[in-house]
Amino acid sequence: MKIETTPIQDLIIINPTVFEDARGYFFEAYNQNSLAVQGIHINFVQDNQSFSKRGTLRGLHYQNPPYAQTKLVRVLQGEIIDVAVDIRKQSPTYGQHFAIRLSAENKKQLLIPHGFAHGFSVISETAVVLYKCDQFYNKASEGGIRFDDPSLNIDWGMDLAAAIVSDKDLVLPGIEGCNSEF
DSSP states (O other), X not given: OEEEEOSSTTOEEEEOOOEEETTEEEOOSOXXXXXXXXXXXOOOOEEEEEEEETTBEEEEEEEOTTSOOOEEEEEEESEEEEEEEEOOTTSTTTTOEEEEEEETTTOOEEEEOTTEEEEEEEOSSEEEEEEEESSOOOGXXXXXXXXXXXXXXXXXXXXXXXXXXXXXXXXXXOGGGOOOOO
């Protein structure tokens, strides 16, 4: 497994080692020992999976401490633009975002640590997204940022006027009004 850094500290891309032959392919999507060798020590406790249609936009979501979640995101079917926004107030990259195409084809994964808001847009006909979390969901600690906050200037790879967005996500504040405790 190969680890790639991003321009935002602590946000990393994981590229699994894929073994292909006439039968197809095999890879370890997650191996705690392999990550530990790389200095990554996370105890995942919950897996979440979603199915979405083209044009769906989910996010930007986070949980505040002590229920903050590290997420390991990957795509089982289709393709998404996955986005993480740094909401750590003392970080030199506060308010900056990183976007990456994750797909069943490229098999890349994004490791999003505590202190980031997360969201994704579906750019294929459908997508199945799986992400591991190191903390259980806690409704009282959830927060979010409006996906189209002009100060973030995120390119979601779609016409935002036609995006399929939940009612909950439509009323989220911009980054300046969010309740981040990071």
